[in-house]
Amino acid sequence: MRDSEAAWRAALYGPSGFFTLGERPVDHFRTAPLVGPELAEALLVLLERVDAALGRPARLDFVDVGAGGGELSGAIRRLAPSRLADRLVVTAVDVGPPRAVPGVEWTADLPRSVTGLLVGHEWLDAIPCPLVSWPCADPWVRRWWPLRPGWSAEVGRPRDEAWADAVARVRGAALAVDYGHLLADRAAGRYASGTFAAYRAGRQIEPVFDGSCDLTAHVALDACAEAAGEPYMLVSQRDALEALGVGASAPAGAGMAWLDSAARAGRVAELRAIPGLGAFGWLLHAREIPMPLPPLPAWVP
Template sequence: MQQALYGPGGFYARGERPAAHFRTSVHASHRFAMALARLIAEVDTALGHPARFDLVDVGAGSGELLAEILSVTNLGGRLRPVAVEVAPRPAGLSGAIEWCSAPPEDITGLVVANEWLDNVPVDVVELTDEGPRLVVVDPRTGAEIPGPAPAVEDTEWLERWWPLREPGDRAEIGRHRCAAWASVLRRLRGGLALAVDYAHERDHRPAYGTLTGYRDGRCVTPVPDGSCDITAHVALDACAEAGRLAGATSTLLTTQRAALRALGLRGARPALDLARSDPRAYLRALRAAGEDAELIDPSGLGSFGWLVQTVGVGLPAILTETRPSP
């Protein structure tokens, strides 16, 4: 998976753009950026309006999210937008956005990792009659065979976070994702880190895993040959614990539906009276309601997990009462 995504000629290393292969909240509507702009304002106030507010997008794709936030956020020149991405910088991106292959060492502000952790490579393990064994894959064909037992560190992670119960059960070892998230928290001197991804919890792990591939907008077999995106859902609860150990002072696990509703995206249809008094305003409001509805759809993007962790400040009041909602 590491080679297929990030090695020489790998899917992301060669510059494939996410929007060409799958749809994220960023691609769905600029209202996702508007909601994050509200969150930025909350964090900025909690930090006391620092001289420099770092906005770091880890796994930035083509930089669309930062560009959209720049269009709706004004911190008086204090905003420092940083895109973290292994792909080359896209043409036409605002010169105000820094383009880096790794996050800054010192961050004060907000870190966003929207569908990043699902692309941090995982090993797949299957429980066999001889115990758990790594699944070995032929990168030319996708054919699988049982491999060696997982490393001691991986076995410990599995026992804690994804215990296998029946022969044939599979898990995706998230230890490296936990380490990746912890590395973000260690860089955060003050502010908030947000991970957004398809997720699952310890008591509800999928018995056969979630590993899949995407190419040209379609799900495909995750053959690790560099021809497709390879992704797997994230054990955000395990990442949350790694974040705490790395210095997070407060934590919230919720859903995108609950969080975006708290940030003002309701998906409610505008009053019909507006159609009579101001038809153009009604159409704008109707479009916004439709876009909000997609972002908070509990069977779609709204089911994404949100892991919110802070360093040196409390959780924003606007989010503290969010609960995963139906």
């Protein structure tokens, strides 16, 4: 079981691993930061609330863990309103090669402490896990993904540990955004074959462990939530965006203004689509501040 995790890790992060050699998500799959600036706009509203709750600290962090091509970090830096911009330090964290993104600090390691908002956008799904099949006596599997004959699973413990470690560094809020699943559905067999998958150049392919493709699996976000601790909320991207002012809107205006507004409406629709990006889970932990989102319906993956 450890061998599968090691093979997955080598294929992504070994000397000739997929991410080590600098493959950018934009060339292989579509993530919300690549859709347009609207995700960053919503996260800046969240950051503004965190900043206010922290009492407007002299240094305000936005940390983008698993930053990929740096698109989210770059958009946050560019779009930050002046009341945040002077105090804002945007840090992109990625184990892949650093990218030149204006105004963004790039590092391979998580900062020791974060005062502000830490975001792991499609980070946890890129953390390798052991791949197992029934029968399996692993305590994580017994607790979080009880197996029946013929079923397979990914052991989410490395994601739990990575998320708990990241959250523990934060004063403010920590947000994981990812595709994932919940215990009730796992136990009912909705993911009986597991969710391990490979992508290359926009297509799902048969997994190979040679560094030529992205290897990923859905995230047990409920397990990550418990590992990082209360208080947290787990809601859908669609509901979270709505609560942050990025809701559905009809195109308005005339001429170029209408075209711009129609393009924006299309991008927002993509971020809100269910099934699609709107069904992604937002796992939000508040750290020494009140929860910066209002109560919302529980996430249904």
